[in-house]
Amino acid sequence: MTTNGHAALAARNLTVRYGKLTAxxxxxxxxxxxxxxxxxxxxxxxKSSLIRCLLGFQKPDQGQxxxxxxxxxxxxxxxxxxVAFVPEEPDAPPEMTAAEIVRFCGRLYEGWNDREAMExxxxxxxxxxxxxxxxxxxxxRQVALAIALVVRPEILILDDPTLGLDVVARKQLxxxxxxxxxxxxxxxxxxxxxxxxxxGIADRVGILRNGRMVLDExxxxxxxxxxxxxxxxxxxxxxxxxxxxxxxxxxxxWAAGIEAVVxxxxxxxxxxxxxxxxxxxxxxxxMSLEEIFIAISSDEQGAAS
Amino acid sequence: xxxxxxxxxxELQERRLVFLAAFLAGVVTILVAYFRxxxxxxxxxxxxxxxxxxxxxxxxVGLLGGASMMARDLVERRMSFYLARPVSMMEIxxxxxLAALVLALLSATIVVIPIVLVxxxxxxxxxxxxxxxxxxxxxxxxxxxxxxxxxxxxxxxRSRSTWVALDLVAPLLLAIPIAMVVRWFAGGSxxxxxxxxxxxxxxxxxxxxxxxxxxxxxxxxxxxREVHKRTSILLWGGMAIVVASFLAFGGWVRSAxxxxxxxxxxxxxxxxxxxxxxxxxxxxxxDYFSTFYLTADGRSERITPSSETIxxxxxxxxxxxxxxxxxxPSVFAERGCDAVEVLRFDGNGVxxxxxxxxxxxxxTKVLSPNGSLMAAxxxxxxxxxNLAREQMxxxxxxxxxxxxxxxGFMDETTIRFIGTANVEGQNHVEVHEFDLSEKAxxxxxxxxRDGESSIMSSHSLATYFINASNGRSLHDSATGNxxxxxxxxxxxxxxxxxxxxxxxxxxxxxxxxxxLYAQRGELIxxxxxxxxxxxxxPSEPSPGWLALSExxxxxxxxxxxxxxxxxxxxxxxxxxxxxxxxxxxxxxxEKPGSFGSRLFITPDDRLVYFDPFxxxxxxxxNV
Numbered sequence: 017m018t019t020n021g022h023a024a025l026a027a028r029n030l031t032v033r034y035g036k037l038t039a040x041x042x043x044x045x046x047x048x049x050x051x052x053x054x055x056x057x058x059x060x061x062x063k064s065s066l067i068r069c070l071l072g073f074q075k076p077d078q079g080q081x082x083x084x085x086x087x088x089x090x091x092x093x094x095x096x097x098x099v100a101f102v103p104e105e106p107d108a109p110p111e112m113t114a115a116e117i118v119r120f121c122g123r124l125y126e127g128w129n130d131r132e133a134m135e136x137x138x139x140x141x142x143x144x145x146x147x148x149x150x151x152x153x154x155x156x157r158q159v160a161l162a163i164a165l166v167v168r169p170e171i172l173i174l175d176d177p178t179l180g181l182d183v184v185a186r187k188q189l190x191x192x193x194x195x196x197x198x199x200x201x202x203x204x205x206x207x208x209x210x211x212x213x214x215x216g217i218a219d220r221v222g223i224l225r226n227g228r229m230v231l232d233e234x235x236x237x238x239x240x241x242x243x244x245x246x247x248x249x250x251x252x253x254x255x256x257x258x259x260x261x262x263x264x265x266x267x268x269x270w271a272a273g274i275e276a277v278v279x280x281x282x283x284x285x286x287x288x289x290x291x292x293x294x295x296x297x298x299x300x301x302x303m304s305l306e307e308i309f310i311a312i313s314s315d316e317q318g319a320a321s
Numbered sequence: 322x323x324x325x326x327x328x329x330x331x332e333l334q335e336r337r338l339v340f341l342a343a344f345l346a347g348v349v350t351i352l353v354a355y356f357r358x359x360x361x362x363x364x365x366x367x368x369x370x371x372x373x374x375x376x377x378x379x380x381x382v383g384l385l386g387g388a389s390m391m392a393r394d395l396v397e398r399r400m401s402f403y404l405a406r407p408v409s410m411m412e413i414x415x416x417x418x419l420a421a422l423v424l425a426l427l428s429a430t431i432v433v434i435p436i437v438l439v440x441x442x443x444x445x446x447x448x449x450x451x452x453x454x455x456x457x458x459x460x461x462x463x464x465x466x467x468x469x470x471x472x473x474x475x476x477x478x479r480s481r482s483t484w485v486a487l488d489l490v491a492p493l494l495l496a497i498p499i500a501m502v503v504r505w506f507a508g509g510s511x512x513x514x515x516x517x518x519x520x521x522x523x524x525x526x527x528x529x530x531x532x533x534x535x536x537x538x539x540x541x542x543x544x545x546r547e548v549h550k551r552t553s554i555l556l557w558g559g560m561a562i563v564v565a566s567f568l569a570f571g572g573w574v575r576s577a578x579x580x581x582x583x584x585x586x587x588x589x590x591x592x593x594x595x596x597x598x599x600x601x602x603x604x605x606x607x608d609y610f611s612t613f614y615l616t617a618d619g620r621s622e623r624i625t626p627s628s629e630t631i632x633x634x635x636x637x638x639x640x641x642x643x644x645x646x647x648x649x650p651s652v653f654a655e656r657g658c659d660a661v662e663v664l665r666f667d668g669n670g671v672x673x674x675x676x677x678x679x680x681x682x683x684x685t686k687v688l689s690p691n692g693s694l695m696a697a698x699x700x701x702x703x704x705x706x707n708l709a710r711e712q713m714x715x716x717x718x719x720x721x722x723x724x725x726x727x728x729g730f731m732d733e734t735t736i737r738f739i740g741t742a743n744v745e746g747q748n749h750v751e752v753h754e755f756d757l758s759e760k761a762x763x764x765x766x767x768x769x770r771d772g773e774s775s776i777m778s779s780h781s782l783a784t785y786f787i788n789a790s791n792g793r794s795l796h797d798s799a800t801g802n803x804x805x806x807x808x809x810x811x812x813x814x815x816x817x818x819x820x821x822x823x824x825x826x827x828x829x830x831x832x833x834x835x836x837l838y839a840q841r842g843e844l845i846x847x848x849x850x851x852x853x854x855x856x857x858x859p860s861e862p863s864p865g866w867l868a869l870s871e872x873x874x875x876x877x878x879x880x881x882x883x884x885x886x887x888x889x890x891x892x893x894x895x896x897x898x899x900x901x902x903x904x905x906x907x908x909x910x911e912k913p914g915s916f917g918s919r920l921f922i923t924p925d926d927r928l929v930y931f932d933p934f935x936x937x938x939x940x941x942x943n944v
Contacts, residue, residue, distance in 0.1 A: 068543065072542075073401055074547075096407040097407040103401055107398065107405075109402065123323065124327060124408055
């Protein structure tokens with residue numbers, strides 16, 4: 017596995033427009049080799065456009081999408097030997113059976129192992145002689161995944177891989193497959209709405225909002241600086257100004273007090289706030305990735321980083 | 322190549338039922354041929370059925386295959402299945418287009434298998450009589466075009482992008498210059514050029530369809546609208562260049578001047594001798610035909626292409642016919658005259674005016690001495706027209722069964738016809754006159770003639786020759802009386818021609834003699850020329866002088882020498898020359914010594930002005 021010091025995946029000022037609509041604008045990020053990168057964003061945030069650019073399916077209007085430091089638009093065919101992709105929507109020809117798909121792929125890849133592919137499908141209980149179009153959505157996804165793994169990719173790109181999977185399969189995907197791949201040094205780039213599954217697996221998180229990358233950060237650091245604080249009402253009015261020092265993303269005022277999500281938590285800043293506001297009943301709780309995502313996504317200013 | 326074949330095989334496997342359908346279509350064709358003959362024998366029905374099925378499957382399946390190979394994947398967003406593999410765009414495109422092509426050709430082959438099996442040897446023998454190769458290659462080419470066209474139409478219809486406007490507008494815009502050039506070519510009766518251009522344009526279009534489909538997919542990849550946009554821009558951009566080139570080519574063809582005439586179709590010198598209308602095919606321009614008016618001072622003007630120019634006696638007015646319709650004019654259109662065009666010649670050149678006068682059928686026309694009136698015969702009806710007002714002045718049926726050989730104004734109110742007729746089983750030469758003031762015709766004379774004979778009238782229509790198998794006779798048109806009989810003078814022994822002043826020149830080849838007769842048949846002079854030489858009709862390059870070119874049969878350069886004959890003294894001067902005199906269909910009619918009387922053609926078919934006395938020679942036009 018050679019990367020020559022380049023990021024496995026990278027975007028440089030990546031911009032995609034559809035007529036007057038800007039799908040993504042000025043995106044910059046790097047995905048380190050061997051890491052698991054989770055790209056989050058609401059529907060229409062630009063995730064699919066970004067993935068299409070990263071796979072060389074679509075030419076960006078500006079900027080570059082790089083795979084191992086090489087421009088993927090120009091070198092897609094050769095780079096796809098090292099990249100596997102599981103799309104959000106099943107894209108294999110519906111008339112083909114899983115076995116036919118395996119055999120067809122075998123003629124496109126060097127070093128392809130038909131037996132391994134068939135074993136993967138059998139393990140997943142995929143009927144080999146049923147047309148792909150007649151499989152369930154989850155089965156289709158599993159076929160795509162099984163084929164992707166036979167290639168032994170250096171990069172695996174998963175576009176919402178849990179869509180259509182049952183709870184067990186979802187858990188297996190995150191806890192066994194992705195973790196296993198990551199342990200073997202495969203770079204995994206995943207978009208998903210199933211954020212709890214990413215906890216403890218993703219190394220880094222990127223959040224797209226309205227086509228802009230509003231956050232690109234290590235998950236651990238992200239979870240450290242995002243905290244939820246709560247305190248009683250009487251001092252609330254007097255402490256709003258001080259609260260801003262903690263870079264709040266979300267502030268809710270209840271009858272019983274104030275609840276806020278702070279984006280730049282540190283023990284020092286909290287002590288300073290506590291001292292200046294005189295609040296004694298301040299509670300600080302860690303946040304899940306899902307909570308952070310919701311807080312950032314609902315923040316109009318987008319000042320997350 | 323491995324990847325291309327893998328994709329091709331996959332696509333064919335998916336559509337394998339088409340081959341079964343082709344086989345069944347072959348079986349149905351057999352059943353139809355057995356139960357319905359369509360007025361043909363069973364074998365012929367099978368052959369026609371086989372050819373029809375080949376065409377239907379190669380083109381129909383080609384269209385459907387081309388339409389479904391990539392467009393469906395793009396619409397259903399399945400192209401990513403291929404794009405996510407280590408295969409190049411050209412391999413994806415090549416594999417799918419090859420599959421469509423194989424599907425079309427293989428199904429067209431399969432469809433005839435049961436027909437051939439059932440038809441057996443008689444059918445194969447029948448097929449050998451037909452142009453199998455032509456049908457097969459045409460079907461194969463049709464499949465090639467159909468596949469690319471199917472793909473293009475399919476992505477256009479499915480993309481629903483604003484770029485579809487380009488697909489709708491571009492063909493219309495490009496059709497305008499194409500139609501314009503085709504009309505230019507049609508105006509020049511260039512059937513071969515039109516055919517060749519059509520083949521070239523269709524080939525370019527199909528080639529661009531294929532190229533644009535490849536580039537469109539390579540640039541647009543998984544995005545249908547982008548694929549369509551790129552395809553359309555390249556296709557129509559390419560076609561714009563092709564059409565611009567075609568337009569330039571058309572302009573070049575049309576720019577051909579009289580110096581480019583490679584073979585003269587018609588030469589009509591003005592009776593005044595001031596100019597001459599020449600027409601012919603253009604050198605290096607296939608069968609393109611042009612007509613020019615050439616003047617004595619070396620100028621040339623392009624006029625409406627026509628095969629015949631009818632002058633007034635003073636040479637100042639002429640009429641030509643536009644044929645083939647306004648949309649696709651053609652000099653060689655078989656019948657009729659779509660519009661009579663009036664040409665007026667003056668010192669500055671020629672001006673033309675298209676009139677509303679037209680004739681549905683073949684017609685013979687003649688102008689009055691000053692060109693104000695035109696008499697015409699068409700569909701056995703005689704009409705007289707005022708050209709300035711474009712108004713018919715008289716109309717009358719022709720005498721029954723009169724084949725008009727010559728028509729002319731004797732004065733402004735009398736028009737004479739000389740023609741052949743069959744009266745009660747006997748062949749006659751009849752002369753009739755139409756009186757414009759009385760709007761009626763009368764028979765002037767009628768003479769029996771040999772059924773195999775032909776007639777030739779003098780320029781003034783005062784006399785005419787009957788060229789019979791046993792000799793020639795000169796007649797007075799007004800009475801029919803014989804003015805001169807020349808027994809034994811036939812086409813085999815030579816020719817007879819009227820000079821511009823109606824005197825008669827007879828050439829006796831075996832004897833090596835030229836005989837000059839007066840208008841009324843008196844022998845004026847006998848002139849000695851080499852016996853058994855081959856002399857052409859004469860031109861009159863100077864008053865009292867004739868120029869006759871001599872040629873030798875079977876030679877690569879047959880024109881050897883020029884004989885200058887003095888009609889006053891009988892002297893003949895031999896000049897080594899490869900020029901041949903340019904003479905109209907009715908013999909030398911232009912004023913002797915005029916520009917028109919000194920036009921010659923070089924061995925490489927160029928027109929030159931040549932003064933045989935001084936040796937002055939210059940190209941015409943003088944460029």
